[in-house]
Amino acid sequence: AQKVTQAQTEISVVEKEDVTLDCVYETRDTTYYLFWYKQPPSGELVFLIRRNSFDEQNEISGRYSWNFQKSTSSFNFTITASQVVDSAVYFCALSEGGARGSYIPTFGRGTSLIVHP
């Protein structure tokens, strides 16, 4: 069975600080996909990144970066120089490479990030 753990329930930082959100996953499949979504107070989940299990390259997009390490089953998300607009709940999610029609994503419980001015 697949499982996603986001151990940090809430993180509070001051603007311009760097912050890392942790995500640890469990799966028996060799093919799987990891996602990060952002949910601002408005409620809509916004897709940030997808990573497949065969691609361990880290990724940087502006102030966002992701560190995928299969050896530790982790897919951590770092925001550099945080801004107030980064305040949101961030969800890590996992889906296994099952047959089409059997896909059910598993979400972590989310990390609430609060960035103070």
Place this chain on the structure above:
Amino acid sequence: DTEVTQTPKHLVMGMTNKKSLKCEQHMGHRAMYWYKQKAKKPPELMFVYSYEKLSINESVPSRFSPECPNSSLLNLHLHALQPEDSALYLCASSPEDSSYNEQFFGPGTRLTVL
């Protein structure tokens, strides 16, 4: 058009009412989803439609009845709900029902059952 729209944004209903939630996308996506999200919790999958056919029902009570009239539209019919059904209901779509695709979410409907 790269968005998923949901109406209404807010809904208050009594336990004897019948109401419907509506979701629409015009991205040509063939998979659509309903999620329920309680406060400070992750979204919980309720239903998946793939090519307008119901492919997954996560043991949702029959007081929730989904409908997919066409590939762009997804409805959720509500009848005889309970106060514990109060939550944010999110609709999402993806190009196909596969583990590879990211999902595009609507802003949700905040439902309160009195």
